Amino acid sequence: MSTSRASGGDEITAITVVGLGYVGVVVAASLAAAGRRVIGVDRRADVVASLDAGRAPIPEPDLQARIDRARALGTLRATTSLAEAVAASGASLVCVGTPLGDDGKLDESDLIAACEAVASAVPASREHVIVIRSTVSPGTYGRVAARLDAARVSLALNPEFLREGSAVRDLEQPELVVYATEHEAAARFVEALYREQRERLHRTDPATAELLKLVNNAWHALKVGFANEVARVAAPAGVDPFAVMALLCKDTKLNASAAYLRPGLPFGGACLTKDVASLSAHAARHGVEAPLIGAILSSNRAHLDHLVEAVLAHEPRQTAIIGVGFKPGAADVRDSAPVKLVRELLDRGVHVTVADSAVLDARVPPLGLEALRQALGDPRAQAAPSVAHAVRGADVVVVGHPSRADRDALVALRPRVPILDAGGELTRTLSETERALLSPVVLINH
Numbered sequence: 431m432s433t434s435r436a437s438g439g440d441e442i443t444a445i446t447v448v449g450l451g452y453v454g455v456v457v458a459a460s461l462a463a464a465g466r467r468v469i470g471v472d473r474r475a476d477v478v479a480s481l482d483a484g485r486a487p488i489p490e491p492d493l494q495a496r497i498d499r500a501r502a503l504g505t506l507r508a509t510t511s512l513a514e515a516v517a518a519s520g521a522s523l524v525c526v527g528t529p530l531g532d533d534g535k536l537d538e539s540d541l542i543a544a545c546e547a548v549a550s551a552v553p554a555s556r557e558h559v560i561v562i563r564s565t566v567s568p569g570t571y572g573r574v575a576a577r578l579d580a581a582r583v584s585l586a587l588n589p590e591f592l593r594e595g596s597a598v599r600d601l602e603q604p605e606l607v608v609y610a611t612e613h614e615a616a617a618r619f620v621e622a623l624y625r626e627q628r629e630r631l632h633r634t635d636p637a638t639a640e641l642l643k644l645v646n647n648a649w650h651a652l653k654v655g656f657a658n659e660v661a662r663v664a665a666p667a668g669v670d671p672f673a674v675m676a677l678l679c680k681d682t683k684l685n686a687s688a689a690y691l692r693p694g695l696p697f698g699g700a701c702l703t704k705d706v707a708s709l710s711a712h713a714a715r716h717g718v719e720a721p722l723i724g725a726i727l728s729s730n731r732a733h734l735d736h737l738v739e740a741v742l743a744h745e746p747r748q749t750a751i752i753g754v755g756f757k758p759g760a761a762d763v764r765d766s767a768p769v770k771l772v773r774e775l776l777d778r779g780v781h782v783t784v785a786d787s788a789v790l791d792a793r794v795p796p797l798g799l800e801a802l803r804q805a806l807g808d809p810r811a812q813a814a815p816s817v818a819h820a821v822r823g824a825d826v827v828v829v830g831h832p833s834r835a836d837r838d839a840l841v842a843l844r845p846r847v848p849i850l851d852a853g854g855e856l857t858r859t860l861s862e863t864e865r866a867l868l869s870p871v872v873l874i875n876h
């Protein structure tokens with residue numbers, strides 16, 4: 431957040447922070463220490479009294495220093511009266527709790543109540559920005575917006591990624607700030623709030639912002655669960671799990687990096703399936719529970735099923751599949767998802783033709799046409815000599831992992847049938863002109 435006052439037309443006199451739990455109190459103190467006038471609101475009188483008296487209600491590094499600075503500046507006060515705070519401010523950051531309910535969903539009743547209470551406290555002649563900082567489930571932005579008077583209240587989402595224990599530092603030096611809104615007044619306010627972090631600030635749509643926060647935490651939880659499973663499977667082998675994970679993290683190209691984190695086709699190839707299966711078998715042999723590792727192959731299978739269903743939804747009689755290597759740029763068809771797709775479609779009575787110039791050009795086993803024939807394992811699957819041959823007569827074209835030459839050939843052919851971009855590889859490389867010339871390109875992971 432901005433460490434100095436916003437300026438010019440984006441200045442909003444005071445900011446209300448609703449909910450003075452972990453997030454709210456850190457947000458309020460940090461903004462106030464940076465010179466913004468902040469009014470903290472909570473229904474818990476003890477928390478309000480503590481903050482108003484200048485005492486940090488929670489132990490958190492640097493928090494007391496921020497509160498002390500804010501008091502010296504005279505920029506921070508707290509109250510239990512939401513109406514009074516809203517009347518004295520131009521924007522509210524809503525940081526109330528959204529705990530897990532008995533039904534397994536987030537209980538957003540406090541959040542909705544708080545947003546409604548803010549909206550109804552806005553004086554008749556004034557406008558107000560509400561920024562939801564709490565973690566919410568997909569669809570909440572729309573549900574809250576529908577209850578507000580859009581003419582006077584602009585709604586934005588700005589999920590918080592701070593961690594307890596380093597909350598002040600995380601808030602003031604964020605790696606990533608995301609917001610979403612359908613109101614330009616709210617956009618201007620958020621942009622001004624993060625003026626000093628603008629290179630880390632990303633605007634997106636509300637559903638993406640909502641889901642991102644949940645996916646973000648699921649990713650962290652998955653990493654913890656995975657590292658712990660590694661410890662359990664390492665023990666019977668007499669291996670030090672700390673050494674394994676420390677070495678794994680030394681590879682910042684493939685391991686601790688963005689590699690493999692883009693959605694696409696199921697994985698395959700000569701190694702991943704077999705080695706995951708082997709690790710899982712090792713765990714089973716020693717009676718070690720390793721449900722995450724055990725679920726990797728079934729997750730991969732579920733993705734293939736999803737792909738098959740997405741193709742079948744187009745009710746094809748004849749499908750052309752372009753690019754059947756197991757990954758982008760690979761002429762190797764071992765354990766390849768596009769090849770599995772061919773078999774699944776054949777089993778459901780769809781006629782399939784396959785084109786892959788990289789596979790056809792490869793001569794050395796286990797590559798080449800013979801390898802493809804063997805992998806397909808079914809004489810009904812036709813390996814066509816070119817993309818043009820494969821596409822002829824097809825009522826659906828599926829793009830797998832195409833070589834550049836095959837991708838260009840497909841675009842030049844401009845088949846007048848739906849093109850299903852299974853892994854997103856075509857969509858990523860299409861120019862605006864190419865996109866306009868092609869029939870609808872359907873991204874399967876969408």
Ligand SMILES: NC(=O)c1ccc[n+]([C@@H]2O[C@H](COP(=O)([O-])OP(=O)(O)OC[C@H]3O[C@@H](n4cnc5c(N)ncnc54)[C@H](O)[C@@H]3O)[C@@H](O)[C@H]2O)c1
Nearest residue numbers: 449450451452453472473526527528540544564565590594
């Ligand atoms: N704690 C974290 O580390 C963390 C990090 C990132 C995001 N979040 C998310 O931020 C949100 C807040 O988390 P938290 O840990 O600060 O919650 P919390 O439960 O500690 O505090 C929420 C506060 O809101 C107050 N409150 C609730 N309804 C109110 C209302 N209508 N008016 C006034 N006060 C009201 C409560 O009294 C409480 O003090 C949650 O959605 C959480 O998932 C938490």
